[in-house]
Amino acid sequence: MDEELYKQNILDHYKHPHGKGVLVDFDIKERGRNASCGDDLTLYIKFDQEHKVRDVAFEGEGCAISIAAASMLTETIKGKTAKELALISPGDIYNMLGIPISPGRVNCALLAYKALNDSIKTME
Amino acid sequence: MLDTATIKKDFPIFESSPALAYLDSASTSQTPLLGLTAMDEYYTKYRANIHRGVYELSEIATDKYEQARETLARFLSAESEEIVFTSGSTLASNMLVYSLEKTLPLEKGDEIVTTIMEHHSNLIPLQELASRRGLTLKHIPLTEDVDLDYEKARELITSKTKIISVTLASNVLGTINDIKRLSELAKEAGAILIVDAAQAVGHMPISVRELGCDFLFFSGHKMCGPTGIGVLYGKKERLASLKPSLFGGSMVERVDTHTAEFASTVARFEAGTQNIAGAIGLAAAIEYLSRIGLSNIEHHVRDVTEYALSQLRSIKGVTLYCAGDPRKNAGIVSFLVEGIHPHDVAEIFSRGQVAVRSGHHCAQPLMGALGVTALVRASFYLYNSKEDVDKLVLGIKKAQSIFA
Incomplete structure (x- = not known):
């Protein structure tokens, strides 16, 4: 069971997250917060002239699941258009994580996704 | 130490989950069979509304409900006309603050004094009152060893202070506060003293007379009672x-089309059909706890806490955020494991059947004062043993090896 939830892939992303940092030049800056545990994360996105994601970063604090999910999300959204970003679903996040997510950890897994989703809604 | 093997037999949950190390009683405790049976009897043998019917079942239900009030009064060294049943601490705290707002002559610039360690259920109603009426809300800070700073309290409580509202025991730090000391300051200032006893009640003998408070409230579900029932004590x-x-x-006494006159007794604070089964279940929980003895429970929890503190202190990478003296701790040990988020620690524990709480514990201002966003919290009660602490220690070591 431990291997399932905390398999090396998740731990690697947690310890060495991709896209960790801030963007000074951004089109989107969106904060995501998990009220139950105090996790707090800010997502930054910069689009290029073709309206595709040129750069993405996040900063904040969280558990292994929320940080790994944010790290994976930054990898996957590069080069996507805003329309394509809107098509990302929670199911995609679970697939990326590749582990069973219990009801108690759904908010952790979807912390970065929710920030992304909120930011796209405000763009529309 | 209490014989926890015997005590566990009184709690059906441990029959369903024999391997469970339940270390989350500060969130909600388990229910003894005695309490479940008492509530079952109400539902199966004499269910009826109280204070209303003239038939026998209603009379029995009314008697049992009023007996529960008497049990609560004895338990707190109060009188039965000082005991108001509520749905729990949160309702008690909210309705008390609204009632005080309507009753007290509050003026802009008057002050409320509370502490930095309050649970949101005590704090937010005070914040709201302060903002509605232009009052100043002040917080007694902590000392280095997470005790209340009583010297600062003396400075903060002035003749402008109208309400002092303080928790008896912190739900994060376990710190037991010196209410008598604050009561003296309240008397000098002519302020009303409210005590949130949610984390303390059922863990130690409590006498409202000795504490010297005007109001005190708590929930039943943290002291082996059912959920949805609590008490507001108010000095006569x-x-x-x-x-x-x-x-x-x-x-009410009388209602016409535009006005109403209210009952002169505690009924005035118990609008609508009450949680009758809950009150009966809570009284049964008190009967159960009294049989074991509140002092015995207090000493047992102290011993388990002392063991947990010493075990956790010996693990490298663990930092404690709680009262370090078990005599001043209501059975709560909060901590961080270096490099591992509390959520992950709790999840790894759960795989070893160890139930703890992780997060901000509804005490965000305290988290800010401690400089953390979340903590792991283990809390102990009469059914916990040193073996439960050993499982906790194993869980920490497992988490450390997974995240190494």
């Missing part, structure tokens, strides 16, 4: 002039 003189803030059936 205070309660007599206190205006109600919840309205409905059962709390």
Whole structure:
């Protein structure tokens, strides 16, 4: 069971997250917060002239699941258009994580996704 | 130490989950069979509404409900006309603050003094009152060893202070506060003293007379009672002039089309059909705890806490955020494991059947004062043993090896 939830892939992303940092030049800056545990994360996105994601970063604090999910999300959204970003679903996040997510950890897994989703809604 | 093997037999949950190390009683405790049976009897043998029917079942239900009130009064060294049943601490705290707002002559610039370690259920109603009425809300800070800073309290409490509202025991730090000391300051200032006893009640003998408070409230579910029932104690003189803030059936003397006169007794604060089974279940929980003895429970929890503190202190990478003296700790050990988020620690524990709480514990201002966003919290009660602590220690070591 431990291997399932905390398999090396998740731990690697947690310890060495991709896209960790801030963007000074951004089109989107969106904060995501998990009220139950105090996790707090800010997502930054910069689009290029073709309206595709040129750069993405996040900063904040969280558990292994929320940080790994944010790290994976930054990898996957590069080069996507805003329309394509809107098509990302929670199911995609679970697939990326590749582990069973219990009801108690759904908010952790979807912390970065929710920030992304909120930011796209405000763009529309 | 209590014989926890015997005590566990009184709690059906441990029959369903024999391997469970339940270390989350500060969130909600388990229910003894005695309490479940008492509530079952109400539902199966004499269910009826109280104070209303003239038939026998209603009379039995009324008697049992009023007996529960008497049990609560004895338990707190109070009188039965000082005991108001509520749905729990949160309702008690909210309705008390609304009632005080209607009753007290509050003026802009008057002050409320609370502490930095309050649970949101005590704190937010005070914040809201302060913002509605232009009052100043002040917080007694902590000392280095997470005790209340009583010197600062002396400075903060002034003649402008109208309400002092303080927790008896912190739900994060376990710190047991010196209410008697604050009571003296309250008397000097002429302020009303409210005590949130949610984390302390059922863990130690409590006498409202000895504490010297005007009001005290708690939930039943943290002391082996059911959920959805709690108590607001109010000193007779205070309660007599206190205006109600919840309205409905059962709390009135007379109602006409535009006005109502309210009952002169505690009924004034119990609008609508009450949690009758809950009150009966809570009284049964008190009967159960009293049989074991509150002092025995207090000493047992102290021993387990002392063991946990010493075990956790010996693990490298663990930092404690709680009262370090078990005599001043209500059975709560909060901590961080270096490099591992509390959520992950708790998840790894759960795989070893160790139930703890992780997060901000509804005490965000305290988290800010401690400089953390979340903590792991283990809390102990009468059914916990040193073996449960050993499982906790194993869980920490497992988490450390997974995240190494």
